[in-house]
Every structure is written in C-alpha cells, then in structure tokens.
Amino acid sequence: MTADTQEVFTALADPIRRAIIDELATGVSRTATEFSEAFDITRQGVAKHLDRLAEAGLVHSERQGRETRYTLTPAPLTGAAGWIAAVEARWDRRLADLKDYAEGTYQQESAGGGNDDSNHD
C-alpha cells in the first residue's frame, strides 16, 4: 500500500504526467503519438511517462490494431486511499523537515550553540 501510494505521488510529481492525466480526464483515449504531438516531446519520452502512470495504476493501455490507446483508471486517486496517501505524504515531508531541523540544532548544541537563539534546557 505504501509503495502504491509512493508510486501515485511520484507519478503526479511531474508536470507532463499531470498534463497527460488532465487530458485523459475528459474520458477520451489517446495514443503516445498524439501526446507526443500535443506536448511537443519525443514519443519515447511520452512512452516513459505513460509507463510510470501505468505502474502507478493510473492509466490502462489497450492495443487497437497497430496502435496502443491509453485511458485513465483513476481508482488509485479515489476514496480513502487518496486521502490517506495525502496524510502519508505529509508525514514524509514533516519527518524530512524534522530530520533536518533536529540534526541542525543538535550540531549547533554540540558545537557550543553560539548561534542558537533558543535556551539550553
């Protein structure tokens, strides 16, 4: 679940991938070539983004003749999972901030706390 959540957030962290999701959100299906033209990036680049979205379970691909069409599968974004994903990601951010802060202030204290404006209690 945690790994899934991480993949969803990783998938959403990129502006091209968000644009792809936005486009598919209208309910249409698209091919990598169509995205390539719309966003003016290489087809290989689009394919990589679509792979990441597929890994996160956000898009579904289906071969139709020679082409592969992509549609949105928004389930990972819906319901409690989406909300809890937000809470989880928020904790990740908080703990990263805490780590930086605690390590920084501890080093200051160890060094004698010359620049530390808080009390040593």
Added chain:
Amino acid sequence: MKKKDEIVRTVEIEAPPEHVWKCITQPDHLVRWFGDRAEVDLRVGGAILFGWEEIVTEGEIVTVEPPREFAFRWANNVDAPDPDQPPITLVTYHLEPIAQGTRLTVVETGFAALSDAAYAQAYPQNESGWRVELEELVAYVAGQGVSLTP
C-alpha cells in the same frame, strides 16, 4: 474500496533521542518544522494544539514517556475529506536509540473510523469527484516543493 486504518512512517535522525524528544514536544521547536503555531501542555491529558495558516488542529496528549514515546489524539482536519468532521486519530511517536542517533517511527491510526457514508460523500465515485481530488493531490504535491510549471 477497502479502508486503510494505519499509517507508519520511519526516519533515522543523527541526534540522540533526548534531542529529538525536545523537537517533537516543545512548541519553540515544533514551530520550526511542524506548524506555524504550537501549544503543548506536556502531561497525560494535557491539551495540544497545532496551527497553520488557515487551520487549527486540537488534541489531547495520551502518552508522555521521555525520551521513548509521545502520543496524542487529534482531530486530523489537515487532510481530511470533510474538515468540519475530521476523524479523531491517534498519533504515536516511538523513539529508538540507534548507533547513528534515533530511529523515529510515527504511527497514525483511526482513519477507518470515518464512516462509509462520509467517504462516499467526500469522494463520490465519479469523474468530477476524483477530478477535484486530483486537483487537491496536485496542489499537495506542489506543496512538496515540486514545480507546477510545465
């Protein structure tokens, strides 16, 4: 959709548990990494309050065992689907001494207490519903320092 009740996150910090304890329990430290406002009456049953620009979250302290365990219940409206009816969740910090300093584990439980109806109302299983949610998630991701500009 199956409801998940528990979040567990761990971080290793190069500072001893005594120092990390201060960072997670003292308001002058908390405002440097957790929120814009913090009030902590550090005793079992004591009040705890966190504030951000537009949100104030209040709770009650459940466990105070320095420097090993600190826990509080709060109305977690920070990311709640309906901020007016936030779930009451339990946040527990476990501090474990390790060679490099401290292994800090946060466990937050109680999400499943939110009723199915509340979930359904907050997240209707249709396009407009999840589009709104996507926007919230995108805004959240942007808040992580990720550029929103294509």
